[in-house]
Amino acid sequence: MNKVTTDVLIVGGGPAGMSAAVAASGNDDVRITVVDDNPRIGGQIWRAELGKLKSVEALELLALLDQQWITLVNNASVFSNDGSSVLAETPSGRIQIEYKSLILATGARERLLPFPGWTLPNVLGAAGLQALVKGGLDVQDKRIVVAGTGPLLLVAAEYLTSKGARIVAICEQTTNKKLDRFALGLWRSPSKIVQGISLRSKLRGIPYYRNAWVTKADLQSVTIQHFGQTTDIECDMFACGFHLVPNIELAQLLGCEVADGFVSVDDYQQTSISDVYCAGEPTSIGGVEAAVVEGKIAGFAATGQIIEANSLFRARKKTTAFAKALDQAFELRDELKTLAASSTIVCRCEDVQYGKLTDHDDFRMAKLQTRCGMGACQGRICGAAVEFLFGWKDRSVRPPIFPVKMENL
Ligand SMILES: Cc1cc2nc3c(=O)[nH]c(=O)nc-3n(C[C@H](O)[C@H](O)[C@H](O)COP(=O)(O)OP(=O)(O)OC[C@H]3O[C@@H](n4cnc5c(N)ncnc54)[C@H](O)[C@@H]3O)c2cc1C
Structure with missing residues (x-):
């Protein structure tokens, strides 16, 4: 060593x-x-x-x-x-x-939340997709829906557009009121206003839905809930992230x-x-x-x-x-807690479905009984999801915090 x-x-x-x-x-x-x-x-x-x-x-x-x-x-x-x-x-x-x-x-x-279809191919995190494109993934002419919450959605959409993708819709889950209050509060940060205006102008013409969130995705489309209506939007890729x-x-x-x-x-x-x-x-x-x-x-x-x-x-x-x-503007709405069906996978490392978790009172019991959060990512993805879905907090961090080779332990 x-x-x-x-x-x-x-x-x-x-x-x-x-x-x-x-x-x-x-x-x-x-x-x-x-x-x-x-x-x-x-x-x-x-x-x-x-x-x-x-x-x-x-x-x-x-x-x-x-x-x-x-x-x-x-x-x-x-x-x-x-x-x-x-x-x-x-x-x-x-x-x-x-x-x-x-x-x-x-x-x-990125925070990812489970909904039916979130583990399918071509359903990715919004910032995650951006990172893949920076690494060389080709999105030329791909129809992409960007959804979730937070300013990163606009950043990702703008970046993907610059790489030739066709963004068919951007769906922001937060409310008009919260977004307007956030925008008004930006007067204290002129650089953010300039950044926001520049992003919006580059994204001009792309439908931007507020109060809108995904309810399911399949290989051809995503279903969006917007003011009580559900709409299917056809796309080749779905980029969805719920802040960080x-x-x-x-x-x-x-x-x-x-x-x-x-x-x-x-x-x-x-x-x-x-x-x-x-x-x-x-x-x-x-x-x-x-x-x-x-x-x-x-x-x-x-x-x-x-x-x-x-x-x-x-x-x-x-x-x-x-x-x-x-934090206040992009707080997650309660409706997002109801997206996962009983068969929806929550922990994708260990294939643990939502229905297998509802019987437990805390993360520790759920881990012991289902192995949720005990796979390769050690709960880095599902930990934040179960905290939002069930209010479970996991404080037990043990080495190694990343998977390592046996010879290095
Ligand atoms: C996937 C993703 C994409 C983003 N893209 C944008 C964007 O395009 N525009 C924008 O304005 N903001 C973006 N953000 C937000 C951005 O992260 C912040 O604005 C800013 O970069 C935070 O800087 P930081 O130095 O705190 O963290 P980071 O930039 O995240 O840097 C932390 C670094 O520490 C490394 N690290 C973590 N743990 C360990 C460890 N145990 N051992 C060794 N290394 C470790 C990480 O790999 C990373 O390289 C993105 C966030 C994410 C998660």
């Missing part, structure tokens, strides 16, 4: 992790290591498209990372911890990384305090554990600006640059308010 020692270890190479690394490098005396499980740095939003980063902000950060001799370890999944070190699996085996300070910037994943779920498993494994599903942090992004910081989506779902500002604060604070960290508190106040507004 390889052993590496560093002063500041950053887990996650998205906007939060990259910003944290650059901020930390303001202190010349520290060695910084960034570990990410993807082949390239950039995280979800800046994920390199066929190997090429396109965002100017991302390219600038990458250039700074290069200049500062920050060690980047790609293709490495941190799966466990051991005192003041973590264990990561890489294609060439296991590495142990010892640190003095740790910054968790592990991002978020924070990746907090590593923080939980380390014993960091979690409240309402997010890692609790203080003003300096420090968690309940001394010298363990957290930034970006695990602390709140606030988009790229929030990830960048929190990453910087964490990077400065972890390396004793307190004045620099303090100077960003005002900027963070704005992004925190935006995250709260997102």
